[in-house]
Amino acid sequence: MTISMSAVKERSLLGLKEISREEISSILDRAAYWESQKEKMSPVLKNRFVANMFFENSTRTRFSFEMAQKRLGAQVLNFAAAASSVEKGESIYDTVRTLESMGIDAGVIRLKPIGLLAELAEKVSVPLVNAGDGNNEHPTQALLDLYTMKQQFGELKGLRVSIIGDILHSRVARSNLWALKKFGAHVKFCAPPSMQAPELAEHAPYVSIEEALKADVVMMLRVQLERHAVGVLKSAEQYRLHYGLTEERAAQLEPGAIIMHPAPVNRNVEIDDSLVESDKSRIFTQMSNGVPIRMAVMERAMKL
Template sequence: MALTTSAVKERSLLGLKNLSASEISSILDRAAYWDDKEDKVIPILKNHFVANMFFENSTRTRFSFEMAEKRLGAEVLNFTAAASSVEKGESIYDTVRTLESMGIDAGVIRLKPIGMLEGLAEKISVPLVNAGDGNNEHPTQALLDLYTMKRHFGELKGLKVSIIGDIKHSRVARSNLWALQKFGAEVKLCAPENMQAPELAAYAPYVSMDEALCVDVVMMLRVQLERHEGSIFKSPEEYRLHYGLTEERAAKLAPHAIIMHPAPVNRNVEIDDALVEHPQSRIFKQMENGVPIRMAVMERALL
């Protein structure tokens, strides 16, 4: 049965900026339900076809979605642009429409062009889930981050969270900022001047590295030095010196504070190697939590 336009919109997940706190909470609660299930496969999505359409590489995110989909019993088609006709000039829209025409029931999509996803969703009649679009949003990453914080601290209200690193190019920073503030968390940003997104200063203050460490959650971002030509930092070592979470800086964190990172991690650049699996680190726990979050998101898209 074809979904109405409004139903497709409700089941799609394009971002968290316009999603209510109650809607986000329902996804987190459903993720907890799946997290507590011991059975590896519960085929509630049997006979549903999902296409993972990655027009930008991300092995980790794609595998997390695929694991979630297969645990729910969905039939999964994996599409990567490098091995596709998009490389030969076929448009992203044509590719998505082609898969829709073949009978997919939902699409997970990751792409580089900013602002394209919303227009695409208007023209496609199956729910779409944003797996990262440009430097706009990465909603499932922020959902798994919130889930990780909530499981650890019990609630999000009143939490102090610092997001440190390449804010300018970070869709993770944006989705986390929009979502955390809906729950009454206090967000601070920390970045070198050429890695700041000035438009976000109206929502969260930019603070010094010392101040950014006086929080409950330190979220380090992957440094994308290749995107900063003429950077004020001549090398990864110099970035680490000024903005990396070194062992020395980590020693100043409150004993209850946790360290997070969306991964992949540049070890010994934004975070020292010894801290990745430190007792206060939740980096691998975040990856683990990505599966139940994406199970909840795919169930929401298809049922």
Template sequence: MTMVRMKTEKHLLGLKGMGQEEIRSILDRAAYWEQYSIKVTNQLQGRFVANMFFENSTRTRFSFEVAEKRLGAEVLNFSAAVSSVQKGESIYDTVKTLESMGIDAGVIRLKPTGVLQELAEKINIPLINAGDGNNEHPTQALLDMYTMQAHFGEIKGLTVSIIGDIMHSRVARSNLWGLTAMGAKVKFCAPDNMRAAELGEYAPYVSMEEALQSDVVMMLRVQLERHENGMIKSAEEYREQYGLTVERAAKLQPHTIIMHPAPINRDVELDDALVECDKSKVFTQIANGVPIRMAVIERALS
């Protein structure tokens, strides 16, 4: 019984409730892996990790796969689009099947919110959340915090504005919990119909003008298919009201950095000319995803 409990404490389901010390230990370990000169280590030789993506995300899956291979693990990739889940096999049965075959850890991404928590209670191998519904995306927030720490020296005392569809954003939630734990101040900026009311007590909703006066301006990807159900009138109008345009960027403070979890709708939430400008950390974030995920996978399996 104790063994099972020890194992399941290695889950990484989210940052809500995670303390500063634990977050800092992950960031420190990522710094170790970032400067590690050998590209492939045998740290996790003979261990099997399955990437179980019940929702597509090529970029996140590749980032995890690079991290796993750099650690020397054997990698199994599973994508729901071409799997028996389409035939009605439940997510639980799929994960249980892979566990029964002897995998040592599972990286999991899924659309329905709440399912991951249930899985974690029934599965005895560590699970790492690669995005669950509108709930959390902890490794994205960890790589975001790592990027901020590397740039500013520390996270404590920073003001971070998160702009866009807060209601549907797991990135916004994980960043809110993680940044708050690390002593940063978070502000949200969102259209009225994209606000998550329940988060208002943790971070104020501010105007676009106020949001731009922060140390970090984080733009969220807008799901353009939300046109269809009327949440946004058009991509052009969204850009005009909530996009980081070249004109708005000119008003940022000299030290402010621009972030985005990617993939970006260029010229919607972020003008094309800003994606690789001096203030932008977009590709730095992507690069930092690998050492962060190495640290998280190692934590699950150590």
């Protein structure tokens, strides 16, 4: 399949900051279509080849993409950097170009270096889908989050969403922020000073944990405490005490509020174990919704 560079860009999904509300809505609508299908397999991409190129580990995200791709009938190549020549010094660019040369129709990429994905997209002639790049964006995670919120509340306009945790390193927080604001939702952040991203404060205010609990959606982020091994929050116990969603804090949530988390969850750190599968939790619903969302994204990238 040969498509123009403008079409390649339109079919790529690098982030949600730059794409329109209408485009996001069309992906969400198509995901709803795929979720409604009774048959697990709908081989609309049966002659397409896609490579999942994970230069950073995430078994859960890769499996979600792979499930979506296989349900659409695509031929899937899975590439893990730890078992590749990238570990021996081959550049990410060369790896992507190699797979492009072999005839893939699209690539799903997860990597750590910030800014590299945008550069790659300018140099290759197949659509690329961002599965997480540095602390920039994670668009399909935010799409499945929005989809989950729409399922629960019907619409996003006016929704109060609090995102709590390591905002500084969170691509999930950024993608959710950009997308939710396009739909008129009200976003608040809550984070320890060492985990705040000051440049985002003009887009969403930083509030106390008590204020953050006054929301329709309380989204907890995974915290890697080894990144912050200084100060009062250097232990899991200290983080839970000051910023975790404990049973006591959950009791303060409004009756219709829901709990979300991009997973995997550090139980009894970000969220008390008893809350992960509680009535208010939508954590496993989010994971389930990841498949139809990624089906919509892959179909958009590869369907003729």
